[in-house]
Amino acid sequence: MSTSIYDRDLPKTPANYQPLTPLSFLARAGAVYRDHTAIIHGRQRITYSEFYARARRLASALGKAGIKRGETVSALLANTPAMLEAHYGVPMAGAVLNTLNTRLDAAIIAFSLEHAETRLVLVDTEFSGLMKEALALLKGKKPIVIDYVDSEFVPDGARLGAIDYESFISGGDPDFAWVMPEDEWDAISLNYTSGTTGNPKGVVCHHRGAYLIAQGNVLTQQMQRHPVYLWTLPMFHCNGWGYPWSMSVMGGTHVTLRAVRAKAIWQALAEHKVTHLCGAPIVMATILNAPEDEKTKLPHAVEFTTAAAPPPEVVLARMAEAGFNVTHVYGLTETYGPAVVNDWDSAWDALAPEARAAKKARQGVNYIPLEALTVMDPETMTRVPADGETLGEVMFRGNIVMKGYLKNKQASEDAFKGGWFHSGDLAVLHPDGYVQLKDRSKDIIISGGENISSIEVEEVLYKHPAVQAAAVVAKADEKWGESPCAFIEIKPGASVTADEMLDWCRKGLARYKVPKHVVFAELPKTSTGKIQKFKLREMAKNV
Incomplete structure (x- = not known):
């Protein structure tokens, strides 16, 4: 078998090939931006050197607790420093992070814990009642419970475990030699989708995809050094669309909010000079409908990324008047969150309002780290005409598509039939290549x-x-x-x-x-x- 001269005596070695992982972003930020504020949470301020040390403490403590490579650590947490630390510390221990939706009922939480074979769970005491009910439903061995006590905001939450989070990580080594993935294809996170029929499916994401989605966010949002990100998006949702990892790329500051409240949002925007935030239309409504005495004049334009239904033109206009530039994205849990962006052409600003609204209603084109996006007939696997009228199914292909569904071979094979990820969403393809959703096949x-x-x-x-x-x-x-x-x-x-x-x-x-x-x-x-x-x-x- 002949080989190219470029394949001869030029092997992969540790010197020239390392698996991609977003964990490296925090390692770099901990050194390069060591004294810069990484996290603001109420009165707490955590620098990047401290953030990196705390993540390593968590990884070390998990190892001491018996958590091994490839095992699951779940987290029922609000948007807090502990949730950010879990996005690094859990995979630094070689484990897989499963963030649990705090809005679900106990039965679904219990199913997720059992299906994921969770060994240890971090529980915010605000949700201890929900977790207690879920644990009571478990049929097998119960996971170790570590209580996170956010004393500034939830001083009287009930305790379920034998140890609280701060005591747990204090027993860890801040200089712990954390575990690199053996392969960038190794799982980094597990997220459960809302089930359309029966139980939800467990979406498995890998280090490579997490690395790429993090950088995709930075490029899509054109982030400069030291952005300030306000956490109005739940971190349990598609790992916060990858932003827990994105901020470390640019040495950004996380401003965490436990709940989406208008007054707290406007205060944070003004006090911390927030540059970016993400959220569903409800977040825009919360911002815009705040009493006038809670609002403030923003010193600069704030980048707001929204998903779900495209915002109406009147809402976009009101957001612009309030000081926000809105970018519309689309994706699924299976694509690490946003994988499609309405990449706005400045020439469209000159269009009449109705024509401009029609452009805004489209989901858009592929994110930079997504290899391909199209609309196809799912039966023939041929692309529909780019006429803006013919319906087909949105298909994804690339490195920010999940590994597959945990312990569900048939569902994974169905999802990847024909070499593309089948979204289940029905759309049209416009002549310029932009995709627009028209219906959801799974309702x-x-x-x-x-x-x-x-x-x-x-x-x-x-x-x-x-x-x-x-x-x-x-x-x-x-x-x-x-x-x-x-x-x-x-x-x-x-x-x-x-x-x-x-x-x-x-x-x-x-x-x-x-x-x-x-x-x-x-x-x-x-x-x-x-x-x-x-x-x-x-x-x-x-x-």
Whole structure:
């Protein structure tokens, strides 16, 4: 077998080849930006040298607790220093970080812990009640529990474990020789998707993808040295879109918020001279609808990255007036968060408002680290015409696509059929290559940046004794982007009110999944009895 002269006697060696990992960003920042503030949390200030030392302490402590390479460490934490440290310290121990959605119910938390085979879990005492309930549902061996006590904000939270976080990491070595991945394909994180049917799927991400998405964020946002990032996006959501790692690239400052509140956001923007933040439409609504006495004149334009439903033109105009430049992105948990960006052409600024809004409504083009993005017929695996009209499925290919679904070979094979990742989202392809979503084949509703399965909500509705048929669709929502709208057909002779149905839903669903609107009507069906959701979506517009 002949080889090129460029393959001969030129092997990979430790000197010229190392696996890519975002952990190296913090190691560099700890030396280069050692005295620069890395984290601001209430009255706390943590420099980069301290951040790096604390992450190594956590990694060391995990090793002493018996956590081995490839084992799972879960975290039920708010946006806090501990959550940022976990994004480095857990993989520095060779383990895999599983961030848990604090808004889920105990049954789903319990499923995630068991499915991930979690060995140790970090628990914010604000959520100790939720975790206690979840732990009680576990059938096998329970994980070690480490309590995180955020005393400035949650001074009276209940304790579940034998040791608190600060005591735990104090037993770790600040100079710990942390573990590099053996291969950049090694798992770095596990994130559970909202299940469309049955249990959620565990999305496994690798070091290479985390490294690339972190740099992709920096390039997409054109970040300069020492950006200041305000944490309004939950870090449990797709690992905070990779921003826990992105900030270390440029020696940026994390300003952490436990909850999205208008007054706290505006105070942070002014006090810390925030340059960047991310969030769903609900965050924009929170900022814009704040009382005037809570707002402040911003000294510079703040970059705001939003996902989910594209912002209406009027909202973009109001954000610009308030001092924000909005960038619209799109992605999935399976693509490390944002993998598509509405790359704005300044020439479009001159367009009439309606034409400009049409440009803004498009999801866009591939992120720099994503190899390819297109819209294809999922049956023939051929690209649809770039006519802005022909529907197809959004397909992704590249290094910021997940490894696959944990312990779910069939789902992984289905997702990667034909050499592309099948998103399940239906879209059109415009002549200039920009993608625009038109529907979601799995009927996912994106509310406040979180996925809600219409099927899951319908299952709860169907359990009510008065319900004969039910269907849930997305309704445009100025505050949340989208919200669930439930259409219900009542059994003959039965009676139930909308308030009673909402109370019923609250007992079986996480709060954010409860329908915002309930409509009693005969559901439109095909000749075979299938509910016609496209008609319901039209009806929802007038609710």
